Amino acid sequence: MAELGEAELFSVGVELRSWVTTARAPSFSVLIDDVRGRYSGLITYSANWDDVDQTVILGELDVIGINAFYPLTKKEGASYYDLALGGHRIAADLELLANQWQKPVLLTEMGYTTRVDPALRPWEWPDGMPEVTVDQHAPAIAYRALLAPLLDASFSAGFFAWRTYADPEDVSQEAEWGFSPRGKLAELVLRDAFTARWAVDPGGQWLTAPAAHRARTPGVHAWEPSDPWLTAGRE
Numbered sequence: 001m002a003e004l005g006e007a008e009l010f011s012v013g014v015e016l017r018s019w020v021t022t023a024r025a026p027s028f029s030v031l032i033d034d035v036r037g038r039y040s041g042l043i044t045y046s047a048n049w050d051d052v053d054q055t056v057i058l059g060e061l062d063v064i065g066i067n068a069f070y071p072l073t074k075k076e077g078a079s080y081y082d083l084a085l086g087g088h089r090i091a092a093d094l095e096l097l098a099n100q101w102q103k104p105v106l107l108t109e110m111g112y113t114t115r116v117d118p119a120l121r122p123w124e125w126p127d128g129m130p131e132v133t134v135d136q137h138a139p140a141i142a143y144r145a146l147l148a149p150l151l152d153a154s155f156s157a158g159f160f161a162w163r164t165y166a167d168p169e170d171v172s173q174e175a176e177w178g179f180s181p182r183g184k185l186a187e188l189v190l191r192d193a194f195t196a197r198w199a200v201d202p203g204g205q206w207l208t209a210p211a212a213h214r215a216r217t218p219g220v221h222a223w224e225p226s227d228p229w230l231t232a233g234r235e
Helices: 025-038 080-101 137-151 185-195 227-232
Strands: 009-014 042-048 063-067 105-110 156-161
Touching: 009 025, 009 063, 009 105, 025 042, 042 105, 063 080, 080 105, 080 137, 105 137, 137 156, 137 185
Parallel strands: 009 042, 042 063, 063 105, 105 156
Antiparallel strands: none
8 A cells, every 4th residue: 555655654563562672573574575575665663762772673674763752851840941951862862873773763653742741751641640730831842842953953854743633623532631732832833843944854954945944943932952042941
């Protein structure tokens, strides 16, 4: 289907820790070879953020995929400055991974629930929490903290936001505290990220798409990964 549909990128698996981080990994390599025999586009695999360093098949991919639910902080009530430091730390780790394998890195999933402290344990669903306080600002600044350092990173191939729906007007599939950024402050941050000019974009600084702005040009949420911008985030 991916070949017939002329898909540009195909993920051969998602979070298969017990397969691709163990002695069973060679059998997954056989699967990759089989896919390459049937599909002519780029191939990735969506590793979980906490096992990508142990995933042994990365060298056989075209793009390293990561479901990037990294904690941006270890403390409750973290400021934007704290989250931004976490974002820069993650970006540095991703750059090391990209350099090690000489592959670009794609965040195949990343997202935050609409509640207080979503960047503390981003993988958690609030279903089982006794009290959930809806907070639109918290996920918005978490998105900004994670994405801002990646805009000017030549190793970064972009991201997919978790999660949006085929029918964007259908809000019945999750509670207000859910992952969907639709109609929330987080949607503005994602809009800025998708319309920004990334370092990896064709054309570099000469990109002239009408909606594109330089990564270092402020949008709604002021994309600026430099130290002065980070200092301003202390407020």
